[in-house]
Amino acid sequence: MGRLRRSRVHKGIKDVSKKYRLRRRTKDLDQIHNDLGTENQETPQLPLDEDLPGLGQFYCTECSKYYTDQNSLDSHKVSKVHKRRLGQLQEYAEAMAQDASIQNGMDEEGLSGSSKSSLLALTRKNNSKNKA
Secondary structure (H helix, E strand, O other), rough: OOOOOOOOHHHOHHHHHHHHHHHHHOOOHHHHHHHHHOOOOOOOOOOOOOEEEEEEEEEEEOOOOEEHHHHHHHHHHHHHHHHHHHHHHHHHHHHHHHHHHHHOOOOOOHHOOOOHHHHHHHHHHHHHHHHH
C-alpha cells in the first residue's frame, strides 16, 4: 500500500493564496480615518450600483464593507468584528493626536487622555533614553 496523499494541495501556491487575500482586503486605517473625517454626521444617499452587494445601499463606513440588506448591516454593527474595528480606529486617532501634539512641541506629560496614550508616551520616552 502506498502513501496517502494529502488533501491540502493549494497551500504552497502563491497566486491562489494571493488572489483570496487581495479579494478580502479592505481599506487601511488611515484611509478609513480620512473617510470618517470628511463624512458629515448624516449618511449621504448612496448611488445605486449593481456590482455591489445590496446595490451599494448598505455600507459600513468604519469597516469599509457593503452588506446585502439592512438586517445584515444591523447585525454587523453589534458584532465583535465591528467593535474591534472601532477600537482600532480609536487607537489610531489617539496615536495621531499624540503625534501631532508632540510635533507641535507639547510636553508628553502634559497629554491628557486614556492610559493607552500615556503608555505610548512612556514607551517612547524609554526608547529615547535607551538610544541616547
